[in-house]
Amino acid sequence: MNALLWCLVVLSVPACGDGTAPTPLPSALALQVVAQGLSSPLALTAPVGDARLFIVEQPGRIRVVKNGTLLPDPYLDIHTKLTSGGERGLLGLAFHPNFASNGFFYVNYTDLNGNTRVERYHATPSADVADAASAAPILSVTQPFANHNGGNIVFGTDGMLYIGMGDGGSGGDPQGNGQNLATLLGKMLRIDIDAGSPYAIPSNNPFVGQTNARGEIWALGLRNPWRFSFDREAGQLYIGDVGQNAWEEVDVVASNRAGVNYGWVTMEARHCYNATTCNQTGLELPVLEYDHGQGCSIAGGFVYRGSAIPGIRGHYFYSDYCLGFLRSFRYANGSALDQTTWSVGDPGPVLSFGEDSQGELYVLSASGTVWRLVAGS
Numbered sequence: 001m002n003a004l005l006w007c008l009v010v011l012s013v014p015a016c017g018d019g020t021a022p023t024p025l026p027s028a029l030a031l032q033v034v035a036q037g038l039s040s041p042l043a044l045t046a047p048v049g050d051a052r053l054f055i056v057e058q059p060g061r062i063r064v065v066k067n068g069t070l071l072p073d074p075y076l077d078i079h080t081k082l083t084s085g086g087e088r089g090l091l092g093l094a095f096h097p098n099f100a101s102n103g104f105f106y107v108n109y110t111d112l113n114g115n116t117r118v119e120r121y122h123a124t125p126s127a128d129v130a131d132a133a134s135a136a137p138i139l140s141v142t143q144p145f146a147n148h149n150g151g152n153i154v155f156g157t158d159g160m161l162y163i164g165m166g167d168g169g170s171g172g173d174p175q176g177n178g179q180n181l182a183t184l185l186g187k188m189l190r191i192d193i194d195a196g197s198p199y200a201i202p203s204n205n206p207f208v209g210q211t212n213a214r215g216e217i218w219a220l221g222l223r224n225p226w227r228f229s230f231d232r233e234a235g236q237l238y239i240g241d242v243g244q245n246a247w248e249e250v251d252v253v254a255s256n257r258a259g260v261n262y263g264w265v266t267m268e269a270r271h272c273y274n275a276t277t278c279n280q281t282g283l284e285l286p287v288l289e290y291d292h293g294q295g296c297s298i299a300g301g302f303v304y305r306g307s308a309i310p311g312i313r314g315h316y317f318y319s320d321y322c323l324g325f326l327r328s329f330r331y332a333n334g335s336a337l338d339q340t341t342w343s344v345g346d347p348g349p350v351l352s353f354g355e356d357s358q359g360e361l362y363v364l365s366a367s368g369t370v371w372r373l374v375a376g377s
Contacts, residue, residue, distance in 0.1 A: 026311040028376030029326070029342045031363060035070045038063065041364040043092055043152070044354020047099040047125070053356055055370060058089035060109070064128050065370075076121060076130045082109045087169075087224075091151025096193075097159055100125050106138065106161065106193070108153045116141040116149060118163060120193070138198045139191070139216075141184050145169025148224040148242075156190070157235050157255055160202060162218065163189040164225035164239075172244065172273075173265040178221050181213035186264065188225065188239070190218035206259030221262040221283065227300035227352055230255055231316075232359065236331065238316055240300020241286075244268050248298035249286035250318060252331050260284045288329060288336040295320030301353035304328075306360040309375050315340075317361060317373070319350035326363070347371060 035041075040058035053065040060079030064071045082090060092108035099105060103122045111117045118139040123130035143149060148166030156162050167173045167186035178186035191199040207213035224242040231238065239251040241262065247269035253260055262284050265273055269289035272278035290298075301317040315328040315338065326344050329336040347365045354362035354370070361373040 023311050030374050030376040031344045031371035032374045034372050035065050035370045038368040042352050044362050046357040047095040050357050056093045059084045060090045087147045087149050092153040094153040094155050097155055108151050115143050150225055152227050156230055160190050161193050164228050166224035178264040186222050187217045188219040189216045219260040221264045223264040229302045231303040232305050240298040242297050247289050250288040252287045296322035299350045302355045304361055321349045324350050
């Protein structure tokens with residue numbers, strides 16, 4: 001752990017040129033323990049209007065925190081259906097926007113053959129245990145290697161289900177999947193799970209009807225979009241795309257921008273990965289990057305839209321698996337403003353972030369601990 005990260009209470013870059021007067025940042029933030037003793041917590045979410053927290057454990061379980069207590073029985077246990085370890089396992093969870101009425105939720109996991117599977121399950125909305133026998137297959141994607149599974153699934157503000165797919169793994173995208181529209185690997189997918197069987201492809205997806213292109217694709221040129229999220233108020237899509245050997249990146253685009261090419265394998269963040277074929281025409285470069293002197297694997301987070309800490313509303317929070325820092329910025333006019341490093345102690349290797357139904361944020365660590373982000377003193 002780099003001690004210099006923690007000796008800074010706040011390192012802030014003033015905003016400029018965005019035409020707004022941002023709310024002053026709080027003097028400090030802190031992490032408050034919510035749950036401990038978990039096994040590789042990789043995601044935390046909640047249905048709309050639900051006060052419970054649902055935590056994904058990589059080995060194949062979903063746990064529930066209710067009224068401040070981690071319940072002993074898992075909400076769902078599918079460990080016998082999956083391969084876990086490294087970048088594989090139960091990787092993502094998304095509740096249907098109408099979960100309160102239809103009881104549907106969706107998971108993304110690595111099956112026993114090492115391939116990506118997205119499935120739908122059902123639960124009585126108020127129940128603390130789901131129906132494990134209700135599995136319905138949605139999507140399967142063959143994985144050529146054991147890493148870069150992506151795994152995050154999120155319902156967008158448009159009600160569509162977005163699925164982040166890594167480039168298939170190994171190193172340097174040896175199969176050229178990131179720029180190949182005939183494969184789902186290295187892409188952001190967008191499907192309509194309320195139409196068709198098991199889903200429909202939205203007619204306004206950018207490559208619908210094109211020869212040798214998969215209609216599910218919403219964006220391309222991603223290496224491993226481990227975690228991505230939508231700003232629930234402003235609507236932008238934020239992607240923390242894990243880099244190769246040198247650079248980590250955060251990409252931000254309007255949620256309705258279709259067909260964005262994030263550049264992999266031509267680019268690693270803002271830098272040419274293959275200098276002999278570095279044509280950047282039409283590529284979307286990240287709004288923020290950092291080198292591997294500051295970390296090794298970005299853990300993308302969320303834009304804070306809660307009410308407990310007004311001074312950070314509209315700020316995007318992220319971390320890194322290797323250094324476990326807590327950083328944030330405010331996106332405006334295409335730039336990352338008010339870039340800040342917060343001194344919150346050492347959470348250990350940060351795996352992911354979570355957001356509850358009220359917009360409060362959580363930090364998930366390989367130590368098995370989940371923290372809530374709170375105001376410091």
